[in-house]
Amino acid sequence: MASLDNTGWSLPGLLVAVLLVFELGVLQICGLEVSTGKVSRVEAMNGSTVLLPCTYSSCIGIYKLAFNWHFNDNGTMIKLCEGEVHSEGVEPKVKVEHKRVEFVGSSKTNNISILLWNITFEDDGDYTCFAVNPKEKFRNHSTIFTLKVVDQMSEVDNTLTVIIGSVLGGVIGLVIIVMVIKALVVQFLLKDDEKNKECLVNASGNDNTENGLTGAKADNKGTPKEEKCQKGLK
Known part of the structure; x- marks a missing residue:
């Protein structure tokens, strides 16, 4: 028969609770994260090609990491591409769903970035990089990269x-x-x-x-x- 302490918790139950809290803390501290790096907004000329950066990290490791890119078109999320990194070091399988999008990432550098070719003023807006890791009980994370399309670059006051x-x-x-x-x-x-x-x-x-x-x-x-x-x- 399991012993009870003054709070009414049994010893096995208390151990399970401690382990659960510890596991949640570890997931919170070093779980899956995606990032656009130090720059999350870029200004680019109409007709140019732009890199939309995104990298992922996890100290726990990944397994069948699923990711995608979406463009926010006035509230409508348009999918640009999606893919899956089966495991560490294995190159992702990617399905591109936009004719001017090219996947340029690599699992060797935890990179899931894309290129957007021949941008127009209609491409102005927010781009979301999303990823989910089944190895971390389907923990997911996302980051937003903002693109500003201009007809000429703004002059810098020197x-x-x-x-x-x-x-x-x-x-x-x-x-x-x-x-x-x-x-x-x-x-x-x-x-x-x-x-x-x-x-x-x-x-x-x-x-x-x-x-x-x-x-x-x-x-x-x-x-x-x-x-x-x-x-x-x-």
């Missing part, structure tokens, strides 16, 4: 970008000029320092000669270069 670029260019140019001037000043100072050192060495040699350190008679008259160095030192 004024701020131009201003920022000009300011950055000016700052970089100023930094380069300052660095060049600094390099020239340092080079000039180094050359002047070398001349001063040379003058000091020559002056020291002359003093030693006059004091008889070299054993030769000194000539009191210096060379033009030595006189120039002495003037520079003064």
Whole structure:
């Protein structure tokens, strides 16, 4: 006979309830999801070809994943294509039901995207990507991609970008000029320092000669270069 706790639950029943809550939590956290990526709306020129992106994911895995695409035509859902991914890594079987639709997805990348060729203004609207996974007790999920058809692309105001670029260019140019001037000043100072050192060495040699350190008679008259160095030192 199963034991009962103070709440009236039997132990097996309590375990089943815990497992059920856990299973529902796992399904909720990492169950089937479909997504159009970071961009869920695109603006395209009349007559161009547009990619309608959709990918699926599930940490539980898939089995006989069924999916389809629909276009919302003023409240009427028009089926564009449908297909099934039998299992992981198996390419889907797809049935296209619109003459300007091409399936470009692959199960290798969990991709069920489609191309819409030669779009017209009548193609403007919402496109729904739907999928259901029997492996997750037929959990399903959908996402909407919005297409805006225009006769010409809207101009992007690049004024701020131009201003920022000009300011950055000016700052970089100023930094380069300052660095060049600094390099020239340092080079000039180094050359002047070398001349001063040379003058000091020559002056020291002359003093030693006059004091008889070299054993030769000194000539009191210096060379033009030595006189120039002495003037520079003064």
